[in-house]
Amino acid sequence: MFFTLLLVTFLLAVAVSYGVVKSFEKPMVAIFNRIIQDPISDVWPKYIKFAAFVVGISGGVRIYQLERYISAPHEGAEVLVLNAERWTLEVYRTIIETLQSLAWMYLVVFIFVLIAFVILKGFELKHDKRIEQDKA
Template sequence: MTFAAYVVGISGGVRIYQLERYISAPHKDTQILELTAERWTLEVYRTIIETLQAIAWMYLVVFIFALIAYVCSGIVNLAI
């Protein structure tokens, strides 16, 4: 479960395509964005928020499946 949280958190939080704006220009006529302290702060903040959101969604889905399994096992035990 911890490994799954790491994988989901990293894949959900890191936005590779958005970070490419600072490495190469999106179009020939535009310039590469400069990484200032404000942009670094904003990118780190977005990464943390999106990582926590992805982990929260993963835990919600796991909880729903566990709840469904618990209810189904209770129904099966009542039938026996």
């Protein structure tokens, strides 16, 4: 029963991660093409996609939490029984933890992208002012 739970949580975390990665795929490509105007801009969205899968799956499949079903947390404690209610909780936790992990990862990515965008915009404005001064 434990191995089935492990497999179900893994597959669920993969599916949720896939859905989130797919929904952010086009915006990530557009953002990196705007910020990095070089062929290397194609690599960054691929890396972010890979990182999102790693973060989503590791956040959704909580091995230490699942260990409660195969060994007692300390002496005198009982091993938890996998019943329908616990399955429901574990499936729900997997979905929520996967989404939460991905939300934090994308927040950090977008903060750094926003900083890069502001810096890039500042250089563009400075360059435009210099061109206007040269024309005058």
